Amino acid sequence: MCAICGVLNMNDHEPMKPETVRTMIAMASHRGPDETGVYLDDHVGLGHARLSIIDLAGGSQPMSNEDGTVWVVFNGEIFNYLELRRELISRGHRFKTSSDTETIVHAFEEYGYDCLERFNGQFAFALWDARSREMFLARDRLGIRPLFYTIRNGKLIFGSENKSIGAHPDVSLEIDPVALDQIFTFWVTISPRTVFKDVLEVPPGHYLVVRDGQTRLERYWQLDFPEQGNESARSVEDYAEELRETLIDATRLRLRADVPVGAYLSGGLDSSAITAIIKNHTDAPLITFSIRFENARYDEGGYQDELVKHLDTRHRAVGCSSEDIARVFPDVIRHAEFPILRTAPAPLFMLSQLVRESNIKVVLTGEGADEFLGGYNIFKEAKIRHFWAKYPDSKYRPLLLQKLYPYLAQSPTRARQYWQQFFRTGLEETDLQYYSHMPRWNNTAKLKALFSEDLRSSIGAGDGFSELETILHKDIMKWDPVSRAQYVEVSTFLSGYLLSSQGDRMAMAHSVEGRFPFLDHNVVDMCSRIPAKYKLRGLNEKYVLKRSMEGEIPDCIVRRPKQPYRAPDSPCFLGPNAPEYVRELLSDKALQQSGLFDPAAVARLMRKCERKLGHPLAAKDDMAVVGVLSTQLLHRHFIEEFDKEILQARGTPVKSTVDVDARSATICAG
Amino acid sequence: MESTPTKKTIRDFVFENFLMGLSEDELCDTDSFLEKGIIDSTGVLELVAFVEESFEFDVEDEELVPENFDSVVKLETYIRRKKGGGDGNSAS
Numbered sequence: 001m002c003a004i005c006g007v008l009n010m011n012d013h014e015p016m017k018p019e020t021v022r023t024m025i026a027m028a029s030h031r032g033p034d035e036t037g038v039y040l041d042d043h044v045g046l047g048h049a050r051l052s053i054i055d056l057a058g059g060s061q062p063m064s065n066e067d068g069t070v071w072v073v074f075n076g077e078i079f080n081y082l083e084l085r086r087e088l089i090s091r092g093h094r095f096k097t098s099s100d101t102e103t104i105v106h107a108f109e110e111y112g113y114d115c116l117e118r119f120n121g122q123f124a125f126a127l128w129d130a131r132s133r134e135m136f137l138a139r140d141r142l143g144i145r146p147l148f149y150t151i152r153n154g155k156l157i158f159g160s161e162n163k164s165i166g167a168h169p170d171v172s173l174e175i176d177p178v179a180l181d182q183i184f185t186f187w188v189t190i191s192p193r194t195v196f197k198d199v200l201e202v203p204p205g206h207y208l209v210v211r212d213g214q215t216r217l218e219r220y221w222q223l224d225f226p227e228q229g230n231e232s233a234r235s236v237e238d239y240a241e242e243l244r245e246t247l248i249d250a251t252r253l254r255l256r257a258d259v260p261v262g263a264y265l266s267g268g269l270d271s272s273a274i275t276a277i278i279k280n281h282t283d284a285p286l287i288t289f290s291i292r293f294e295n296a297r298y299d300e301g302g303y304q305d306e307l308v309k310h311l312d313t314r315h316r317a318v319g320c321s322s323e324d325i326a327r328v329f330p331d332v333i334r335h336a337e338f339p340i341l342r343t344a345p346a347p348l349f350m351l352s353q354l355v356r357e358s359n360i361k362v363v364l365t366g367e368g369a370d371e372f373l374g375g376y377n378i379f380k381e382a383k384i385r386h387f388w389a390k391y392p393d394s395k396y397r398p399l400l401l402q403k404l405y406p407y408l409a410q411s412p413t414r415a416r417q418y419w420q421q422f423f424r425t426g427l428e429e430t431d432l433q434y435y436s437h438m439p440r441w442n443n444t445a446k447l448k449a450l451f452s453e454d455l456r457s458s459i460g461a462g463d464g465f466s467e468l469e470t471i472l473h474k475d476i477m478k479w480d481p482v483s484r485a486q487y488v489e490v491s492t493f494l495s496g497y498l499l500s501s502q503g504d505r506m507a508m509a510h511s512v513e514g515r516f517p518f519l520d521h522n523v524v525d526m527c528s529r530i531p532a533k534y535k536l537r538g539l540n541e542k543y544v545l546k547r548s549m550e551g552e553i554p555d556c557i558v559r560r561p562k563q564p565y566r567a568p569d570s571p572c573f574l575g576p577n578a579p580e581y582v583r584e585l586l587s588d589k590a591l592q593q594s595g596l597f598d599p600a601a602v603a604r605l606m607r608k609c610e611r612k613l614g615h616p617l618a619a620k621d622d623m624a625v626v627g628v629l630s631t632q633l634l635h636r637h638f639i640e641e642f643d644k645e646i647l648q649a650r651g652t653p654v655k656s657t658v659d660v661d662a663r664s665a666t667i668c669a670g
Numbered sequence: 671m672e673s674t675p676t677k678k679t680i681r682d683f684v685f686e687n688f689l690m691g692l693s694e695d696e697l698c699d700t701d702s703f704l705e706k707g708i709i710d711s712t713g714v715l716e717l718v719a720f721v722e723e724s725f726e727f728d729v730e731d732e733e734l735v736p737e738n739f740d741s742v743v744k745l746e747t748y749i750r751r752k753k754g755g756g757d758g759n760s761a762s
Contacts, residue, residue: 400715
């Protein structure tokens with residue numbers, strides 16, 4: 001993978017400075033430790049830091065077309081590049097390298113913006129057409145790779161990470177109060193908003209065209225489901241077979257690399273499916289990695305061992321304790337560039353370090369299966385609430401929730417009334433597009449009680465729901481309830497948190513590229529056509545995936561209860577062994593400095609959590625500790641102490657493999 | 671006792687979701703789910719949800735009784751009554 005960055009003079013005519021682009025690139029060198037490259041002309045500066053994976057010798061960037069009139073900087077992979085290349089050569093294009101990057105410039109020459117529909121990949125790129133003076137910024141369908149931008153003083157400034165954007169002299173990062181309101185409700189900001197004020201992202205499935213001082217945002221792909229009642233009548237065996245074939249193709253494509261490729265093995269169904277496919281349907285050696293939690297409640301080692309034995313993989317594991325999580329957490333936030341409400345990214349940060357130390361640059365992982373094949377509890381909960389909502393006063397229907405949350409069955413009568421009341425909130429609003437997510441969001445929104453007065457007044461009166469509604473599919477209410485829940489989950493949680501804070505940022509922190517067969521757009525399209533009853537069969541999740549992998553993975557994995565990937569949360573930051581930075585960042589002084597949270601409320605929260613240490617914490621208190629701490633870390637690093645980072649990056653010598661200076665001043669002088 | 675598509679749907683669901691480890695022929699169509707310990711109270715609700723979804727009708731609280739749900743045969747009879755119009759009465 002890589003980092004891209006750049007500056008485009010939209011209305012401004014300030015000369016391009018190579019030092020600016022070099023500093024921006026140095027800020028993201030963790031994404032591309034192998035090479036760097038810069039292209040400059042009178043209007044644009046493009047920067048690139050490379051993690052070399054395909055065409056190690058020839059694939060340096062920035063890269064151009066045959067006559068140097070089209071330049072691209074690209075982060076990602078175009079997996080079907082071999083097929084695209086053959087087609088483009090037959091249409092007369094001449095290639096200088098054997099990289100996938102080069103297919104982008106030629107495909108653009110051939111197909112224009114429609115080239116995006118032909119790419120099977122994960123990508124964020126900036127393509128500069130020097131003849132028409134047009135910048136074309138594009139991002140893959142699901143937001144696997146990041147792409148942020150801002151417009152300041154007549155300049156478009158973009159980058160793979162906010163650190164690069166923040167390093168531009170015209171940019172001073174500020175936290176967006178409305179973003180915090182959204183994060184402490186939806187867990188994410190609503191695209192294109194980011195946590196930084198006036199910094200946007202190119203939304204997944206979109207591209208941005210910048211020309212003559214104007215920007216134009218267009219969508220080229222949107223997740224879609226069939227209308228309820230219109231699902232095709234094929235058998236589940238039929239779907240299972242098609243899913244298997246599509247998944248095998250997607251996996252094979254993602255093994256294309258000039259370096260060895262590994263895989264994550266969590267012990268769950270999804271990563272087991274991927275690794276089984278690698279073993280049974282490809283010639284690739286199987287090199288696997290996993291996390292072992294010191295706390296048995298989170299550990300899946302038993303299942304991992306079973307799979308390692310069954311698949312005969314070369315396996316390495318990293319041990320993760322609460323102390324480890326607390327220790328790496330500040331770095332986790334530095335890389336995530338976002339507040340988080342649970343610590344789950346931290347073990348993945350440690351896992352990518354293990355991968356890097358094993359000299360592996362690429363791993364295949366199972367993200368996406370839960371979203372597209374109905375794996376999450378939130379889908380089951382939605383189904384149960386719809387079932388209950390038919391007869392809201394039924395004595396029996398709410399009891400089905402006990403199947404999902406067995407601890408509810410143990411609660412005494414008074415507590416039962418309480419949890420029923422909790423789930424009953426908004427029960428009958430079944431015609432809300434995001435009905436499925438309201439219990440989660442309502443619970444999370446209670447965290448806003450910790451906001452400071454200042455933050456509250458900056459947020460003002462609006463709520464995130466009107467923004468949310470702009471990103472929902474216009475036909476969403478025509479779909480069955482599970483499909484609706486899937487759409488909401490994909491367009492918020494998947495791209496806004498799972499693939500970014502937990503995915504790309506954690507892997508890239510150690511220069512590791514993640515690849516996701518379940519997110520192949522052919523797999524996604526195929527899964528969207530599968531009727532909901534085969535994804536969630538009663539309350540049996542991912543049924544069609546289990547059917548398709550029968551015989552390829554051990555029965556114990558197929559039958560095992562779903563265990564959502566979680567890590568120990570707030571207890572990592574409590575107790576006598578908690579690191580000093582926690583106490584300092586949550587002190588009155590530090591809280592007043594950031595001005596985001598009410599010091600008295602935070603102090604109360606911490607006292608309560610310390611008192612209850614050793615006993616289960618309420619989910620919302622758990623989220624609150626992690627949320628406040630991560631936001632404080634974000635503010636400390638990106639707002640208070642960011643200049644230090646920039647100075648350090650400026651001082652880093654950058655030796656470029658590609659160094660093209662096409663500025664007229666340079667050409668005249670030379 | 672002859673099989674019908676409805677019975678097969680019911681048997682498949684019960685087998686998939688509740689008969690961990692038991693083989694299909696260990697469940698007769700007339701066996702009581704509760705007595706055989708196959709389905710517990712939340713399991714019954716799962717069965718209700720499944721029946722509502724698969725056969726496209728709603729189960730009233732008063733109809734949620736063993737007479738309608740406690741065996742493959744009883745369930746099939748109940749479903750046929752609800753779908754065939756019948757007299758709309760619940761447990762006989």
